[in-house]
Amino acid sequence: MSDTEWVQAQLRADVIGRLAERDRVGVAAAEAAAVELGISRRQVYVLLERYRQGAGLVTDLVSRRSDGGKGGSRLSEPVEQVIRELVRTRYLTRQKRSIASLHREIVRVCAVQGLPAPARNTVETRIARMNPVEVGRRREGPDSVRPLQSAGDDVPVIEGILEQVQIDHTVIDLIVVDERERQPVGRPYLTVAIDVDSRCIIGMVVTLEPPSAVSVGLCLAHAVVDKRPWLERLGVEADWPMSGKPKALYVDNAAEFKSEALTRGCEQHGIELDYRPLGQPHYGGIVERVIGTAMREIHQLPGTTFSDPAERGRYDSERTSALTLSELEKWLTLAVATYHGTVHSTLGQTPAGRWAEGVAVAGAPVVTANPTAFSVDFLPVVRRKLTRTGFVIDHVRYFANVLQPWISRREDLGRFIIRRDPRDISRIWVLDPEGVEYVEVPYRTLSNPAVSVWEHRQALARLRERGIAQVDEAALFRMIEQMRHISETAEKTTKRSRREAERRNHAATAKKASPSSALAPPAAVPEAGVTRPASRFEEIEQW
Incomplete structure (x- = not known):
């Protein structure tokens, strides 16, 4: 040498x-x-x-060189010089010429100079060895490389699993169909949680509900439990061992990430809640690249809407839609399992391998045996005073015998902290006056059907349209039953009503799948100033 x-x-x-x-x-x-x-x-x-x-x-x-193949030889220096010069002047420009165009230019120049022309894959190899940050800056501009290289401030260094988990939402580029009539109901939403150190996806939620604090709570609950029972319910044979409670949650500045439900839930479980600095999108680049790559894979499925109308062209997304919400969830689960076993370009190993190394160093992550209890801590918060007959929330009464000891001293107890699941308001969770545990309180009238907050609001608006000033519980549920009957017996079901019916079905399925064990008391909230001890499809480059 x-x-x-x-x-x-x-x-x-x-x-x-x-x-x-x-x-x-x-x-x-x-x-x-x-x-x-x-x-x-x-x-x-x-x-x-x-x-x-x-x-x-x-x-x-020592840098390894190719011998040019059997009976061949390496490129001569003049040919290498032609490649370097044309890559610099033709490829690394805002015109963003293709490799095919670049190779044709190299062949032409080599012919003029009487040099042997290199093969196209040789040119591709030279480009692949270049610094991706520099290539992106020259061809796309400085904003395109912010996820790869920090701009100004340094992105926090993470060197252990679950030290930081990034979470974000997106509307999925796919139209799903309902379970019964296989008719289109619109585009669902995806919430993803990814461990920054290992690049493993530790939590995922697919829902028809818009992003909210509930979506975040459900995704976190999925992240902190053993996923084997969930995989069995889905009927998916896959290995997804990544789970555990994150030490820090890194999110953007959307409203759902600043809700009282999420803030109190993180405080309750000792999870540090951090927000990305405004104007510096590269801080959340990891989870956004995961979502972006997932959408590109989804574009292969029937019913995709693609990323923009120009890309979709004349493709009829609604007519070709075929997957239900549960089928899409299964497909995404298999995609995640495949990704975990694919070599990650940044890590130089598979995410599953990095996760296993992290577990070997830090020990088994802390998981929860009761996802229902964990989810409750991230449900929306309402505050109400206790009456002689229980609680009244939006014209609906709730009562259970567990409330009786508090009724006699209700005047001294003030407002109670109550959690309510917007997908099913047939029960609420009330934090006891000592702040130790939540108790489940159902409808006072148990014969009333389980409904969502959205159904409840529609019925309330319909009653007020009819000029009914004083709304009572009986009239409210009669209106809900009438609305359901109209929706279910219509000769031609509209997309909106099908979507509402599918939301009810999906919420009911989730309720049946949740464990029926009693709620565990929430973890103690750390005192101010006290630090909680740390608890022990093809290669996809962006993931």
């Missing part, structure tokens, strides 16, 4: 050798080594693996 190559190999041996002494090399350490060596972070992990598998020699880290 030349003197230059030898000096480069010595420098690599010095830097990579220091990393090899560690049991685990985090992203921050790999990034620092990549900057020092002038290579990509992925290449650092490749060199580290080569160093560990070899004898720890300088020659283990």
